[in-house]
Structure formats: structure tokens, C-alpha cells
Amino acid sequence: MSSEIRRTMPLLPISTVMQLTDLTARQIRYYEEHDLIQPHRTEGNRRMFSLNDVDTLLEIKDMLEQGVNMVGIKKLFEMKKVPQVQSKDITDSELRRILREEMQQAQRMQKSSIRQGDLSRFYQ
Amino acid sequence: MSSEIRRTMPLLPISTVMQLTDLTARQIRYYEEHDLIQPHRTEGNRRMFSLNDVDTLLEIKDMLEQGVNMVGIKKLFEMKKVPQVQSKDITDSELRRILREEMQQAQRMQKSSIRQGDLSRFYQ
């Protein structure tokens, strides 16, 4: 009983992901364009998303609401992936500078960002 | 982190369910026709399945391979739902008779049924 579902399995069409994340198709495709997600494609070229993709999108949404921009999010994701040893091709100091900038901008935006819910709208 | 996914949420299009269960669209629709599943519908009338639906379909597939027919599967599902007190509108003896018949047919079929895998084909 209870089929094993891997969080990386491409299960969901974009419509489902829109509902789960409260993002528009435009937004989701834009984030893919900027390489923040890499959804699977069907033979017919339709995007299929995994549960991990949904998590990532929720993180993206969150960071955007905090005022972090695409580039910043990308960097932050890269950090997450290599938490042990900082990759040296982007110098540490440069990374710190970028993040400092992002965070400053984030604070400026903070006032207007209305903290908005998770998936509660789905537990009908 | 990690979005809560309810097993009853209608998330999956039929194509995904086909892959997860190794059933054809025809089979899935046929089982719905016989009321073994009740997938959600989008505004545009497309079926959307929950993880519970997938589980149910895997059970159906299993029972069919054992030789149980639609009617038998329906009854067995009804039993599962009311495990405490046997519903009296279908008499106990009648239910037992039906199930005995199914099981006999099942044994007859057993020889030809090749036990076939679960979701292993997906852990690429």
C-alpha cells in the first residue's frame, strides 16, 4: 500500500504548480528562464514538475517578497548546494558584497511586502 | 520548507497516473465508470487525481490480476470502508457467496497472471 513517491519525480503539470504556489504561469516560466528550476519536459514539450520544484518555487516566492532579485536568489541557491567549501571561482568577498547589496535592497522593500500564506488554501 | 501535500489533493493529470500505475487511460476511465474511483475535475472537465486515487488504482490493478472482477472489487472496497459493523442491506451470507465465487475464479486465473512490478521503473 501507499506508492513510494520520490520528491524528484516529475508528476505535476504547471496548472497544479500554479495552485500549490499561487504563482502565475508567467512567473514560473520566468524563473525557469533564469535557471532557478529545471522542470522535466514531456515528449510533447510540456513542463512537468516535481515536489522539489514546488518547494524551490515557494522559496523563490519568499525571497522575492523579501526583495531579493533573480541574481541574488541564484547565488543563494548555489551557496546552499556547496555549504562546506566555498567555491573559489566566485571569490568570497564578491559573494559577500552581492549578498550585502541584496539584503539592503530587501530592507528597503520590506515595508511593502505583505507576508502571504503557504498551502493552507488547499486543505479544503 | 517542504510543502504539506494532502493525499486527497487533486494534483495529477491522467498522464502522470498512467505512468505511476502502468495502466492505460482507457482502463483508468473504465474503473471510474464503475465507480471505483472518483477523480476531481478541473473547470475544463479534465480529470485530476490524488495520491489516494493512485493507491486505489494500484489496488484495483492488483485485484484484477488476481482475477477479481469489477463487482468483486467494489464489494471489497465497501467492506474496507465499514470494517466494524457489516452493513445489513447486503446480507452477510450473500456477500460471502460473492466473495467465494470471486476467489474461485481468481484461483483459476492465477496460473496466467504474471506478477508485475510496482513503481520501481520510476526511480531513474
Place this chain on the structure above:
DNA sequence: AACTCATGTTAGTTTTTCTTACATGGAATT
């Protein structure tokens, strides 16, 4: 004032899913 960024919107196309109807092969029944 001109730019940039994230997102909206529209158009035209392709893929996916739907319903309906008829076809089929093996089991069971007559």
C-alpha cells in the same frame, strides 16, 4: 528622462484530454 526588472497580456500553435462509438479476444453460459 531613460533603463531595468519582474510580470501582464495577447496571438497563434501544438499537445493532451475528453466523450462516444465500434472492435476484439478470452471466459462463461447456453
Place this chain on the structure above:
DNA sequence: AATTCCATGTAAGAAAAACTAACATGAGTT
């Protein structure tokens, strides 16, 4: 042996969903 039943295959035509590409926009930055 012929007929019926059952689970599934298949084909056609219609509708919905998703795709790409392009232009539009408004807030924030330079």
C-alpha cells in the same frame, strides 16, 4: 458450437491546457 459478457483496444472529432514569442507596463534606479 454459438452466444454473451467483460475488460480493454482503437479511432474520430472536439475542447482544454500548455507552449513560444512578442510587445506592454509600472515601480524603482541611474
